[in-house]
Amino acid sequence: SQQGEEDPQALSIQEGENATMNCSYKTSINNLQWYRQNSGRGLVHLILIRSNEREKHSGRLRVTLDTSKKSSSLLITASRAADTASYFCATDAGDYKLSFGAGTTVTVRA
Amino acid sequence: DAGITQSPRHKVTETGTPVTLRCHQTENHRYMYWYRQDPGHGLRLIHYSYGVKDTDKGEVSDGYSVSRSKTEDFLLTLESATSSQTSVYFCAISEWAGSSYNEQFFGPGTRLTVL
Numbered sequence: 560s561q562q563g564e565e566d567p568q569a570l571s572i573q574e575g576e577n578a579t580m581n582c583s584y585k586t587s588i589n590n591l592q593w594y595r596q597n598s599g600r601g602l603v604h605l606i607l608i609r610s611n612e613r614e615k616h617s618g619r620l621r622v623t624l625d626t627s628k629k630s631s632s633l634l635i636t637a638s639r640a641a642d643t644a645s646y647f648c649a650t651d652a653g654d655y656k657l658s659f660g661a662g663t664t665v666t667v668r669a
Numbered sequence: 670d671a672g673i674t675q676s677p678r679h680k681v682t683e684t685g686t687p688v689t690l691r692c693h694q695t696e697n698h699r700y701m702y703w704y705r706q707d708p709g710h711g712l713r714l715i716h717y718s719y720g721v722k723d724t725d726k727g728e729v730s731d732g733y734s735v736s737r738s739k740t741e742d743f744l745l746t747l748e749s750a751t752s753s754q755t756s757v758y759f760c761a762i763s764e765w766a767g768s769s770y771n772e773q774f775f776g777p778g779t780r781l782t783v784l
Contacts, residue, residue, distance in 0.1 A: 601776055607772060657773060
Protein backbone atom coordinates (compact mmCIF):
# COMPACT_ATOMS: atom_id res chain seq x y z
CA SER A 560 0.00 0.00 0.00
CA GLN A 561 1.06 3.59 -0.52
CA GLN A 562 2.99 5.27 2.24
CA GLY A 563 2.29 8.90 1.45
CA GLU A 564 -0.98 10.69 0.99
CA GLU A 565 -1.17 14.20 -0.42
CA ASP A 566 -3.73 16.80 0.47
CA PRO A 567 -5.50 18.44 -1.26
CA GLN A 568 -6.06 16.27 -4.33
CA ALA A 569 -6.40 19.38 -6.48
CA LEU A 570 -5.58 23.04 -6.10
CA SER A 571 -6.38 26.01 -8.32
CA ILE A 572 -4.66 29.34 -7.73
CA GLN A 573 -4.04 32.65 -9.43
CA GLU A 574 -0.63 33.42 -10.87
CA GLY A 575 1.49 35.10 -8.24
CA GLU A 576 -0.22 33.38 -5.31
CA ASN A 577 1.40 30.74 -3.13
CA ALA A 578 0.49 27.07 -3.35
CA THR A 579 0.71 24.75 -0.36
CA MET A 580 0.25 21.01 -0.37
CA ASN A 581 0.69 18.47 2.37
CA CYS A 582 1.87 14.90 2.62
CA SER A 583 1.25 12.46 5.43
CA TYR A 584 2.99 9.12 5.80
CA LYS A 585 2.78 6.11 8.07
CA THR A 586 6.16 4.64 8.94
CA SER A 587 9.65 5.85 9.82
CA ILE A 588 11.62 7.33 6.96
CA ASN A 589 15.20 8.21 6.04
CA ASN A 590 14.10 11.06 3.84
CA LEU A 591 11.11 12.48 2.01
CA GLN A 592 11.18 13.74 -1.55
CA TRP A 593 8.92 15.83 -3.74
CA TYR A 594 8.52 15.28 -7.46
CA ARG A 595 6.72 17.20 -10.19
CA GLN A 596 4.99 15.69 -13.21
CA ASN A 597 3.93 17.77 -16.16
CA SER A 598 1.09 16.37 -18.23
CA GLY A 599 2.19 13.37 -20.26
CA ARG A 600 5.74 13.38 -18.93
CA GLY A 601 7.83 11.48 -16.42
CA LEU A 602 8.39 12.67 -12.87
CA VAL A 603 11.14 15.15 -12.08
CA HIS A 604 12.84 15.35 -8.70
CA LEU A 605 12.36 18.71 -6.95
CA ILE A 606 13.75 18.51 -3.46
CA LEU A 607 14.77 16.05 -0.76
CA ILE A 608 14.58 16.57 2.98
CA ARG A 609 16.30 14.21 5.39
CA SER A 610 14.65 12.92 8.54
CA ASN A 611 16.91 15.06 10.74
CA GLU A 612 16.01 18.26 8.87
CA ARG A 613 12.96 20.41 9.57
CA GLU A 614 12.98 22.84 6.66
CA LYS A 615 14.65 23.16 3.30
CA HIS A 616 14.55 25.73 0.52
CA SER A 617 15.26 25.53 -3.18
CA GLY A 618 14.46 28.62 -5.24
CA ARG A 619 10.72 29.24 -4.85
CA LEU A 620 10.20 25.92 -3.08
CA ARG A 621 10.03 25.48 0.66
CA VAL A 622 9.64 22.06 2.24
CA THR A 623 9.00 21.30 5.88
CA LEU A 624 9.11 17.98 7.66
CA ASP A 625 7.58 17.09 11.01
CA THR A 626 8.60 13.54 11.86
CA SER A 627 6.57 13.57 15.10
CA LYS A 628 3.41 14.11 13.04
CA LYS A 629 4.70 12.11 10.08
CA SER A 630 3.89 14.95 7.73
CA SER A 631 5.51 17.26 5.23
CA SER A 632 4.44 20.31 3.31
CA LEU A 633 5.55 21.81 0.01
CA LEU A 634 5.12 25.53 -0.54
CA ILE A 635 5.55 27.08 -3.97
CA THR A 636 5.81 30.85 -3.71
CA ALA A 637 4.85 33.38 -6.37
CA SER A 638 3.39 30.71 -8.64
CA ARG A 639 3.68 30.87 -12.42
CA ALA A 640 1.73 29.21 -15.21
CA ALA A 641 4.68 26.86 -15.68
CA ASP A 642 4.08 25.48 -12.16
CA THR A 643 0.87 23.85 -13.42
CA ALA A 644 1.58 20.16 -12.82
CA SER A 645 0.99 17.27 -10.47
CA TYR A 646 3.15 17.10 -7.36
CA PHE A 647 3.99 13.88 -5.55
CA CYS A 648 5.64 13.17 -2.25
CA ALA A 649 7.73 10.05 -1.95
CA THR A 650 9.10 8.46 1.19
CA ASP A 651 12.38 6.60 1.45
CA ALA A 652 12.48 4.10 4.30
CA GLY A 653 16.02 3.01 3.47
CA ASP A 654 15.06 -0.15 1.59
CA TYR A 655 16.12 0.92 -1.93
CA LYS A 656 12.54 1.84 -2.81
CA LEU A 657 10.37 4.93 -2.77
CA SER A 658 6.71 4.92 -1.88
CA PHE A 659 4.68 7.57 -3.72
CA GLY A 660 1.45 9.25 -2.81
CA ALA A 661 -1.44 9.82 -5.22
CA GLY A 662 -0.41 13.41 -5.89
CA THR A 663 -1.81 16.94 -5.83
CA THR A 664 -2.81 18.51 -9.14
CA VAL A 665 -2.00 22.22 -9.20
CA THR A 666 -3.50 24.56 -11.76
CA VAL A 667 -2.14 28.10 -11.96
CA ARG A 668 -4.55 30.51 -13.66
CA ALA A 669 -3.19 33.46 -15.60
CA ASP B 670 14.77 12.60 -19.15
CA ALA B 671 18.43 12.15 -18.29
CA GLY B 672 19.70 9.18 -20.27
CA ILE B 673 16.64 6.97 -19.90
CA THR B 674 14.58 5.75 -22.80
CA GLN B 675 11.54 3.52 -22.87
CA SER B 676 10.24 1.53 -25.79
CA PRO B 677 7.70 1.38 -27.15
CA ARG B 678 6.18 4.70 -26.12
CA HIS B 679 2.68 3.56 -27.02
CA LYS B 680 1.25 0.10 -27.48
CA VAL B 681 -2.17 -1.36 -28.04
CA THR B 682 -2.52 -5.09 -27.58
CA GLU B 683 -5.16 -7.70 -27.03
CA THR B 684 -6.05 -9.62 -23.91
CA GLY B 685 -3.98 -12.77 -23.49
CA THR B 686 -0.97 -11.68 -25.53
CA PRO B 687 2.49 -11.31 -24.00
CA VAL B 688 3.99 -7.83 -23.96
CA THR B 689 7.53 -6.71 -23.22
CA LEU B 690 8.47 -3.15 -22.34
CA ARG B 691 12.07 -2.04 -22.42
CA CYS B 692 13.91 0.48 -20.31
CA HIS B 693 17.38 1.54 -21.40
CA GLN B 694 19.75 3.79 -19.45
CA THR B 695 23.08 5.34 -20.31
CA GLU B 696 23.85 6.55 -16.76
CA ASN B 697 25.34 3.29 -15.44
CA HIS B 698 23.07 3.51 -12.40
CA ARG B 699 22.79 0.39 -10.29
CA TYR B 700 19.10 0.55 -9.37
CA MET B 701 16.23 0.35 -11.83
CA TYR B 702 12.49 0.37 -11.19
CA TRP B 703 9.23 -0.26 -12.99
CA TYR B 704 6.13 1.61 -11.88
CA ARG B 705 2.60 1.82 -13.16
CA GLN B 706 0.55 4.99 -12.89
CA ASP B 707 -3.22 4.94 -12.75
CA PRO B 708 -5.64 7.76 -11.92
CA GLY B 709 -6.11 8.12 -8.19
CA HIS B 710 -3.26 5.75 -7.34
CA GLY B 711 -0.14 7.72 -8.03
CA LEU B 712 2.83 5.50 -8.84
CA ARG B 713 2.92 1.92 -7.69
CA LEU B 714 6.07 -0.15 -7.77
CA ILE B 715 5.90 -3.31 -9.86
CA HIS B 716 9.45 -4.69 -9.69
CA TYR B 717 12.90 -3.32 -9.12
CA SER B 718 16.49 -4.34 -9.69
CA TYR B 719 19.52 -3.70 -7.53
CA GLY B 720 22.06 -5.10 -9.96
CA VAL B 721 22.48 -7.34 -12.98
CA LYS B 722 20.32 -10.44 -12.49
CA ASP B 723 19.19 -9.14 -9.07
CA THR B 724 15.51 -8.28 -8.96
CA ASP B 725 12.73 -8.16 -6.41
CA LYS B 726 8.98 -7.66 -6.29
CA GLY B 727 7.16 -4.45 -5.58
CA GLU B 728 3.63 -3.96 -4.31
CA VAL B 729 1.80 -4.85 -7.55
CA SER B 730 3.94 -7.58 -9.11
CA ASP B 731 1.26 -10.18 -9.93
CA GLY B 732 1.10 -10.80 -13.69
CA TYR B 733 4.47 -9.16 -14.34
CA SER B 734 8.01 -10.46 -14.62
CA VAL B 735 11.30 -8.67 -15.16
CA SER B 736 14.78 -9.39 -16.34
CA ARG B 737 18.07 -7.54 -16.20
CA SER B 738 20.92 -9.17 -18.07
CA LYS B 739 22.91 -5.96 -18.55
CA THR B 740 23.34 -2.87 -16.39
CA GLU B 741 21.69 -0.68 -18.99
CA ASP B 742 18.54 -2.69 -19.76
CA PHE B 743 15.58 -3.62 -17.60
CA LEU B 744 12.72 -5.47 -19.27
CA LEU B 745 9.17 -5.71 -17.99
CA THR B 746 7.04 -8.56 -19.35
CA LEU B 747 3.31 -8.96 -19.04
CA GLU B 748 3.02 -12.67 -19.46
CA SER B 749 -0.62 -12.63 -20.56
CA ALA B 750 -1.97 -9.11 -20.76
CA THR B 751 -5.30 -8.27 -19.13
CA SER B 752 -7.45 -5.16 -19.37
CA SER B 753 -6.54 -4.30 -15.77
CA GLN B 754 -2.95 -3.82 -16.94
CA THR B 755 -3.97 -0.90 -19.14
CA SER B 756 -1.85 1.85 -17.65
CA VAL B 757 1.09 4.17 -18.09
CA TYR B 758 4.35 2.46 -17.21
CA PHE B 759 7.38 4.37 -16.01
CA CYS B 760 10.93 3.23 -15.62
CA ALA B 761 13.22 4.95 -13.12
CA ILE B 762 16.85 4.69 -12.17
CA SER B 763 18.88 5.69 -9.14
CA GLU B 764 22.31 5.39 -7.67
CA TRP B 765 22.46 4.64 -3.97
CA ALA B 766 24.64 7.25 -2.32
CA GLY B 767 25.10 6.20 1.25
CA SER B 768 22.35 5.23 3.62
CA SER B 769 19.84 7.99 3.14
CA TYR B 770 19.70 9.15 -0.44
CA ASN B 771 17.73 7.76 -3.34
CA GLU B 772 16.75 10.37 -5.90
CA GLN B 773 15.14 8.68 -8.85
CA PHE B 774 15.26 9.74 -12.49
CA PHE B 775 12.31 8.83 -14.63
CA GLY B 776 11.87 7.83 -18.23
CA PRO B 777 9.17 9.33 -20.48
CA GLY B 778 6.68 6.52 -19.93
CA THR B 779 4.93 3.88 -22.05
CA ARG B 780 1.19 4.08 -22.52
CA LEU B 781 -0.19 0.54 -22.78
CA THR B 782 -3.75 -0.26 -23.74
CA VAL B 783 -5.04 -3.82 -23.45
CA LEU B 784 -8.26 -4.42 -25.38
